[in-house]
Amino acid sequence: MRKKVLAVLFALILLTLSQKSYAEEKGPVAVKQTDKCPVCGMFVAKYPGWVAQVIFGDGTYAVFDGPKDMLKYYFNVQKYNPAKKQADISGIYVTEYYSAKPMEARQLLFISGSDVFGPMGAELIPVKSEETAKEFMKDHKGKRTLKFNEITAGDLQ
Numbered sequence: 137m138r139k140k141v142l143a144v145l146f147a148l149i150l151l152t153l154s155q156k157s158y159a160e161e162k163g164p165v166a167v168k169q170t171d172k173c174p175v176c177g178m179f180v181a182k183y184p185g186w187v188a189q190v191i192f193g194d195g196t197y198a199v200f201d202g203p204k205d206m207l208k209y210y211f212n213v214q215k216y217n218p219a220k221k222q223a224d225i226s227g228i229y230v231t232e233y234y235s236a237k238p239m240e241a242r243q244l245l246f247i248s249g250s251d252v253f254g255p256m257g258a259e260l261i262p263v264k265s266e267e268t269a270k271e272f273m274k275d276h277k278g279k280r281t282l283k284f285n286e287i288t289a290g291d292l293q
Contacts, residue, residue, distance in 0.1 A: 162227075164191070164227070167180050167199050169181045171199045173199065174200075175205040175208050175216065176201065176256060178255060179201075184231070185231055186201055187201070187230075188201075188205070188228075188241070190209060192220060193224055193226040201255045202254040202255055202256055204260055205256060207287060207291075208292055210222065213225070228240065230244065231262070232263060232264050234264070239262070241284050242285070243284075244262045245269045245281050246261065246262055246263075246284065247263060247272055247278040248260055248278065248279055248280045249278055251276050260282075260287070
């Protein structure tokens, strides 16, 4: 009996780990024409240069028309999706400003207060390095550079 219980527990652990690694390996999703931002309701595919995504460990996802709406969702996941928690998130992707490619948000810098606006107006602009942040700040009058973990709900106003 004990062997069966251990075998079941082992199988459940493997299943959980394989689901998480699948989501992590999967990376960002291809945005569909029908995908809407759960925060503002806009169709996301219209704004490919601003797409942001939250990928959950179970493979489900939410897409956004910009980093600020994604962060509003991130700070209050259960408001927008009561079945999920922030801990369920396995990947967060934003479109990096200069390359226009999706990149893991937690590895980027975000610039606030610039003269570059997204689909919803004032936006946090994701850039990949200190060097590109300095270049952006000079070219676009950015006010602050923040790491992902330094951003607060107050920065989204």
